[in-house]
Amino acid sequence: MIELDFNNILYAVLGPVHSISDGELNNTIANNAHICAEIQEERQQGKHPWMDLAERGIEDILGLARSKAKRWENFLVLGIGGSALGTRTLLEALKPPFYNLLPAKERNGYPRLFVLDNIDSDETQALFKLINPQKTLFNVVSKSGETTETIASLLITLKLLKKHLGKKYTQNLIVTTDKDNGFLRRLVNKEGYLSFETPKGVEGRYSVLSPVALLPAAFIGIDIKRLLQGASILDQYIQKTAADKNPAYISALINFIFDTQKHKNILVIMPYSVKLKAFAEWFRQLYPESLGKRYNIDNKEVFAGPTVLNALGVTDQHSQIQLYNEGPNNKLIVFIEVEKDKDDMVIPASVKDDSALFLAGHSLHQLMLAEKSATEYALVKSRRPNYTIRLKELSEETIGALLYFWQLNTVYAGKLYRVNPYGQPGVDAGKRATFGLMGRKGFEKEIADISDTLTKDKHWIMRI
Ligand code: PA5
Numbered sequence: 473m474i475e476l477d478f479n480n481i482l483y484a485v486l487g488p489v490h491s492i493s494d495g496e497l498n499n500t501i502a503n504n505a506h507i508c509a510e511i512q513e514e515r516q517q518g519k520h521p522w523m524d525l526a527e528r529g530i531e532d533i534l535g536l537a538r539s540k541a542k543r544w545e546n547f548l549v550l551g552i553g554g555s556a557l558g559t560r561t562l563l564e565a566l567k568p569p570f571y572n573l574l575p576a577k578e579r580n581g582y583p584r585l586f587v588l589d590n591i592d593s594d595e596t597q598a599l600f601k602l603i604n605p606q607k608t609l610f611n612v613v614s615k616s617g618e619t620t621e622t623i624a625s626l627l628i629t630l631k632l633l634k635k636h637l638g639k640k641y642t643q644n645l646i647v648t649t650d651k652d653n654g655f656l657r658r659l660v661n662k663e664g665y666l667s668f669e670t671p672k673g674v675e676g677r678y679s680v681l682s683p684v685a686l687l688p689a690a691f692i693g694i695d696i697k698r699l700l701q702g703a704s705i706l707d708q709y710i711q712k713t714a715a716d717k718n719p720a721y722i723s724a725l726i727n728f729i730f731d732t733q734k735h736k737n738i739l740v741i742m743p744y745s746v747k748l749k750a751f752a753e754w755f756r757q758l759y760p761e762s763l764g765k766r767y768n769i770d771n772k773e774v775f776a777g778p779t780v781l782n783a784l785g786v787t788d789q790h791s792q793i794q795l796y797n798e799g800p801n802n803k804l805i806v807f808i809e810v811e812k813d814k815d816d817m818v819i820p821a822s823v824k825d826d827s828a829l830f831l832a833g834h835s836l837h838q839l840m841l842a843e844k845s846a847t848e849y850a851l852v853k854s855r856r857p858n859y860t861i862r863l864k865e866l867s868e869e870t871i872g873a874l875l876y877f878w879q880l881n882t883v884y885a886g887k888l889y890r891v892n893p894y895g896q897p898g899v900d901a902g903k904r905a906t907f908g909l910m911g912r913k914g915f916e917k918e919i920a921d922i923s924d925t926l927t928k929d930k931h932w933i934m935r936i
Pocket of ligand 1: 676899
C-alpha cells in the first residue's frame with residue numbers, strides 16, 4: 473500500500489557530509505529502538521488516544537450522512553487549524569479536483585463542501601453570497617469550543633440563519649465540540665443543536681480520523697469506513713513489526729538526524745499529486761505545531777523542531793526547486809509519489825513537430841513520474857538529501873494509512889527530540905492575547921502586557 477525509498481539520504485548515493493552511512497543509520501536505529509516499545513506501552517496507559525480512533529464506532533456519522541447528506545446543496549465547515557485541515561485534505565485527496573464546480577448529478581447528489589478557516593471579510597462575504605443559507609448545512613467545529621475565529625464566523629452564520637429560517641434555523645447547524653467543556657457545548661446544551669463529540673485528549677491536528685473530519689467527509693460520500701481501515705492496517709502492521717523494519721520510526725529518525733546533526737533544519741514535503749496539496753498543508757501544521765517547542769520534557773530550554781515547507785510537484789519545479797538545488801544545503805526533501813493514476817490521460821499527437829511529438833503517446837502521469845525522477849536526479853547530483861514515500865494509488869485506504877503514518881511519525885519524533893508532541897503553548901498565547909485585544913472579560917492582564925511589549929518608536933515607522 474505504501475513504500476518508502478530512503479536511498480537518496482545514504483552516503484553511497486550522496487557521498488560524505490550531507491548524508492548518513494548505512495552503518496551510522498543502523499546503529500542509530502538500534503540505539504533508539506526502545507522508543508517504539510515505550511510508545512506502545514504509553515498507548516496502553518491511554519496517553520495517545522488518537523491512536524485508537526480508527527477502531528471507534530462511526531455508525532452515528534454514517535447513519536446521519538446516509539439519511540440526510542443528499543438533502544443539502546452545501547456543507548460548510550466553520551473551523552480553523554486541526555478543525556479544518558483534515559477535512560480539506562480528505563476533500564481534495566478523495567474527490568475530483570474542482571469538486572464544488574461539478575453539477576449535482578456528477579457529485580452523485582452529495583452537497584458541495586466548503587471550509588471557512590479564516591476571518592477575512594472578503595472571503596466570508598463572498599462565500600455567504602455564493603451559498604443559499606436555507607440549503608446549507610453548517611458544521612461548527614472546535615475542540616475547545618472557544619476559538620475566536622470560529623466563534624466569530626458562527627455569530628455571523630447564526631444571524632444569517634435566523635434571518636432566513638426563523639425558528640427552524642437550528643436544523644441547519646451541527647456542532648462538533650468537546651463533550652463537556654467550552655462555550656460551544658454550553659450553547660448546544662442551551663439551544664439543543666445536533667452535536668458530535670471531539671474525542672477526549674485528542675488535539676485538533678491528531679483528530680482527522682474523528683467526527684471532526686469524518687462527518688464532513690461522509691456528507692460528501694467519502695467511504696470513511698475504508699479510510700479507517702487503511703489507518704488500522706498501518707497501525708496493525710506497525711504493532712507487529714520490529715523497530716528496524718518500522719518505516720514510521722525510521723523516517724522520524726532520519727528527519728531528526730538531518731535536522732539536529734546534519735544542518736538540515738528545513739523539512740520539505742513535496743507531493744507529486746495536485747490532490748495531495750491540502751495533505752501537505754495538513755502536514756505543515758502537524759509537524760511544526762507538535763515538535764516546535766521551547767522546552768523539552770525535562771523543562772530545559774531547547775527551541776526544538778524543524779521548519780516545514782510545503783511544495784507541489786511539478787508546479788514548484790519551476791519556482792522553489794532552484795533554491796533546493798543551488799541554495800543553502802539546509803533541507804531534507806520528502807517526496808510523495810502516487811504509482812497509479814486511475815484517471816490518467818494520454819498526450820495526443822496534435823502536431824507533427826518533433827519538439828513536441830516526443831510527448832505523444834505518453835500519459836500525463838508518466839510525465840509526472842519522469843519529472844519527479846528528474847528532480848530527484850538533479851538533487852542527488854547537487855548532494856541534496858531526499859527520500860520518497862510511494863502510494864500505490866489514491867484511495868480511502870492509502871490516505872487513511874498515510875495520515876496515520878505521519879501522526880505516528882510525529883509522536884516518534886517527539887520522543888527523539890524529547891518534547892511533548894501534544895499541547896501548543898505558542899498558539900495558545902496568541903489565542904489569549906486576541907481575547908484581551910477584543911475585550912473578553914478576564915483577559916485584561918493580556919492587554920496591559922501587549923502594550924508594554926509592543927513599544928513603538930515613531931522613527932521606525934516609515935510612511936510613503
Ligand atoms: O492542533 C490543534 O490543537 C490546533 O491547531 C487547533 O486545532 C486549532 O487551534 C483550533 O482549535 P479548536 O479546535 O479548539 O477551535
